[in-house]
Every structure is written in structure tokens, then in C-alpha cells.
Amino acid sequence: MTDPPTLQIRHVSKLFSTKSGPLLVLDDIAMTVKAGEFACLVGASGCGKSTLLGIVAGLEDPSAGEVLLSGTPVAGPGADRGMVFQNYTLYPWLSVRGNVEFGLKLRKQSAPERRERVDHYLEIVGLAKFADSLPRALSGGMKQRAAIARAMVNEPQILLLDEPFGALDCQTKETLQEFLLSVVRRTGITVLMITHDVEEAVFLADRIYAMSARPGRIAREVPVPLGRERSLGCKRTAAFQQIEQDILDLLRARQPLAEETR
Numbered sequence: 001m002t003d004p005p006t007l008q009i010r011h012v013s014k015l016f017s018t019k020s021g022p023l024l025v026l027d028d029i030a031m032t033v034k035a036g037e038f039a040c041l042v043g044a045s046g047c048g049k050s051t052l053l054g055i056v057a058g059l060e061d062p063s064a065g066e067v068l069l070s071g072t073p074v075a076g077p078g079a080d081r082g083m084v085f086q087n088y089t090l091y092p093w094l095s096v097r098g099n100v101e102f103g104l105k106l107r108k109q110s111a112p113e114r115r116e117r118v119d120h121y122l123e124i125v126g127l128a129k130f131a132d133s134l135p136r137a138l139s140g141g142m143k144q145r146a147a148i149a150r151a152m153v154n155e156p157q158i159l160l161l162d163e164p165f166g167a168l169d170c171q172t173k174e175t176l177q178e179f180l181l182s183v184v185r186r187t188g189i190t191v192l193m194i195t196h197d198v199e200e201a202v203f204l205a206d207r208i209y210a211m212s213a214r215p216g217r218i219a220r221e222v223p224v225p226l227g228r229e230r231s232l233g234c235k236r237t238a239a240f241q242q243i244e245q246d247i248l249d250l251l252r253a254r255q256p257l258a259e260e261t262r
């Protein structure tokens with residue numbers, strides 16, 4: 001028998017109760033992320049991307065449907081999913097090493113084991129020399145590299161990335177995109193990332209799920225057949241730009257006028 005895919009989102013809907021009545025934010029979302037795949041969810045602001053990622057993380061319950069991780073239903077947060085958020089979330093009073101080993105300490109791993117694992121992941125994210133630095137001594141890009149190491153050190157089944165480069169300037173963002181791809185290629189980790197930056201999604205993803213405006217639905221699943229070895233130069237190729245333009249056109253067509261969303 002073949003193994004189940006790492007992540008299955010099965011007919012997930014989410015309804016929030018608000019002062020002005022029920023608000024349907026996600027409507028029958030179905031998608032699958034296979035082991036080793038890099039999937040991106042793109043969509044306009046407010047279409048429910050963060051809500052969906054929160055459901056996958058187990059921080060939020062779906063109103064209908066279910067999420068399976070390697071065939072097992074998600075019933076809450078767990079170390080099998082590593083999260084990185086847009087806003088820097090390192091503990092300011094802990095060193096880079098202290099931040100990265102935090103989860104391992106909670107899980108009562110021995111000191112020598114922790115040191116070996118943390119050293120390995122700090123090496124992977126290129127922060128070995130900054131192990132003893134406090135977060136305030138790091139640039140925004142370095143903070144996000146530390147956050148990625150902190151998420152990966154638990155060796156999760158999947159990395160969940162919520163606009164991790166959204167707060168960075170353009171140049172740092174591109175450097176981090178290349179960096180993330182190299183880490184993913186080297187480790188083979190499975191990734192689900194949300195972003196509203198379509199160019200970023202095309203550069204990083206093997207498969208893109210384009211969401212319609214609220215209520216969020218999967219408008220289209222787009223494979224990205226650009227090969228796995230990508231450098232920033234590929235953003236200027238016709239094949240890249242065609243995929244980007246198709247997704248932008250699709251999102252624009254699905255974005256109602258502001259009056260209609262009220």
C-alpha cells in the first residue's frame with residue numbers, strides 16, 4: 001500500500017460568528033500536499049489564507065471538513081507541523097540558540113542531543129556564527145532564518161509558512177527566497193506557504209492553489225513545471241512570466257468590486 005500524502009485538506013469550510021451575523025470565510029476547500037512538495041496558496045487579502053493555515057496548524061477548528069496529516073486527523077497544534085509567521089516571533093530575551101532549542105527543551109531532549117540538532121540546523125540556515133547573539137542583533141532576514149531553523153529543528157512532517165518574507169525589503173526578500181529553496185532542496189522537507197505575492201509563489205512552488213475572494217474557494221490548481229533548480233534569473237523567462245500572468249489574471253477576474261464585498 002502507498003503512504004498517504006503528507007497533508008490532505010478535505011472539504012474544509014469555516015464560518016465565523018460576527019456582530020453582523022455569520023461570515024463564511026472558507027467554502028469547501030480541498031487540496032493535497034504530497035511528501036517533498038512545495039505548495040503555495042495565493043489569494044487576495046482577506047480571502048481566508050491565514051484562517052486555512054491556522055486550521056492546518058490546529059490553532060483553529062474547521063466548521064466542516066477535516067485535515068489529515070499522513071492519514072491522521074489533526075486535532076490541535078503539534079510538533080509535527082513547524083510554523084513560521086510574517087512577524088518576527090523570536091523570544092527577545094533568548095539567544096538564537098535558546099530560541100531554536102526551545103521546543104526541544106520542552107520535549108525534554110538531553111543537552112548533548114539538543115546541541116547536536118541545533119548546531120545542525122543553525123548550519124543549514126547559515127547562522128552558526130550567531131548562535132549566541134540576541135535577536136535584536138540580527139537583521140530581519142536573519143531573524144526569519146532563525147525562525148525557519150526553530151521550525152525545522154523539531155523535524156516536522158510539514159513546514160507551514162505564513163507570509164514569512166512579507167515584512168522584508170525587496171532585495172532581502174529575494175535573497176531569502178533563494179535561501180528557502182536551497183534549504184528545501186537540501187532537506188526534502190514538505191512545505192505549505194501562503195503569500196499574496198504571485199511572483200514569489202511561482203518562484204518557490206511546485207504547485208500553486210489560487211484562491212478566490214471571500215468566501216475563499218480553490219479557484220484553480222496550477223502546477224509549476226519550471227524544474228527544481230531555480231535561480232532568481234528564471235523570474236525573467238517567458239515561461240515564468242506566463243504562469244505569473246495567468247494567475248494574476250485569474251485572481252483579478254475573481255476579485256469582486258469593493259462594494260460587492262460589503
Ligand SMILES: Nc1ncnc2c1ncn2[C@@H]1O[C@H](COP(=O)(O)OP(=O)(O)OP(=O)(O)O)[C@@H](O)[C@H]1O
Pocket residue numbers: 016017018023025043044045046047048049050051052196214
Ligand atoms: N476570529 C475571527 N472572527 C471573525 N472574523 C474573522 C476571524 N478571523 C478572521 N476573520 C475574517 O476572515 C476573513 C479572512 O481572514 P484571513 O486573515 O484568513 O485572510 P487572509 O487571506 O490571510 O488575509 P491577509 O492576506 O490580509 O492576511 C477576513 O474577513 C477576516 O476579517
